[in-house]
Amino acid sequence: MIETDRLILKEINESHVEDILKIRSNEIINQFVKRNSPKTNYDALQFILTIKERTRNGQSLYLGIAYKNQPSLIGTICLWNFSEDRKTAEVGYELLPDYHRKGIMSEALTAVLDYGFNNLHLQEILAITHKLNENSKGLLLKHNFVLEENREDEGFPDNIIFSLKKTLN
Numbered sequence: 001m002i003e004t005d006r007l008i009l010k011e012i013n014e015s016h017v018e019d020i021l022k023i024r025s026n027e028i029i030n031q032f033v034k035r036n037s038p039k040t041n042y043d044a045l046q047f048i049l050t051i052k053e054r055t056r057n058g059q060s061l062y063l064g065i066a067y068k069n070q071p072s073l074i075g076t077i078c079l080w081n082f083s084e085d086r087k088t089a090e091v092g093y094e095l096l097p098d099y100h101r102k103g104i105m106s107e108a109l110t111a112v113l114d115y116g117f118n119n120l121h122l123q124e125i126l127a128i129t130h131k132l133n134e135n136s137k138g139l140l141l142k143h144n145f146v147l148e149e150n151r152e153d154e155g156f157p158d159n160i161i162f163s164l165k166k167t168l169n
Contacts, residue, residue: 002115004107009063009077011055012048016064019073020044028097032130034156065108074099077108079116087123089116100135109143117166127162128153
């Protein structure tokens with residue numbers, strides 16, 4: 001669990017089925033994401049069980065985003081797709097549209113970047129986003145990610161790749 005001023009980033013479990021269904025089946029979020037969205041609570045539960053397994057195996061850090069005073073999740077953020085040497089990972093995030101433009105994802109991303117670089121000792125964090133996803137591109141640029149113009153997301157020509165390297169303090 002990671003706390004920020006307003007938020008708790010917490011492990012997702014079976015009690016979050018309805019929140020995960022709501023987040024991962026949201027049409028606005030999914031307009032820029034290619035995935036099989038859950039259609040039922042059962043689908044959402046299967047996703048949660050997969051995530052829990054990947055977290056246990058160290059394959060990902062997958063956290064639900066919630067306000068400190070509310071139990072329900074309003075989004076998720078994760079570090080996943082670790083390189084074999086565990087020096088690079090990819091960050092992914094999603095937030096229900098009602099909570100966009102409030103600085104929530106910026107706050108969550110700051111905390112997860114800090115955790116990735118300082119606790120997991122990553123050297124580089126990648127972010128892949130759709131070229132038309134202006135909110136995501138703005139968030140990444142605000143956090144000093146750099147567009148990798150020569151890198152491609154194989155099989156997804158509409159995606160662009162950003163990277164952030166650990167700075168030496």
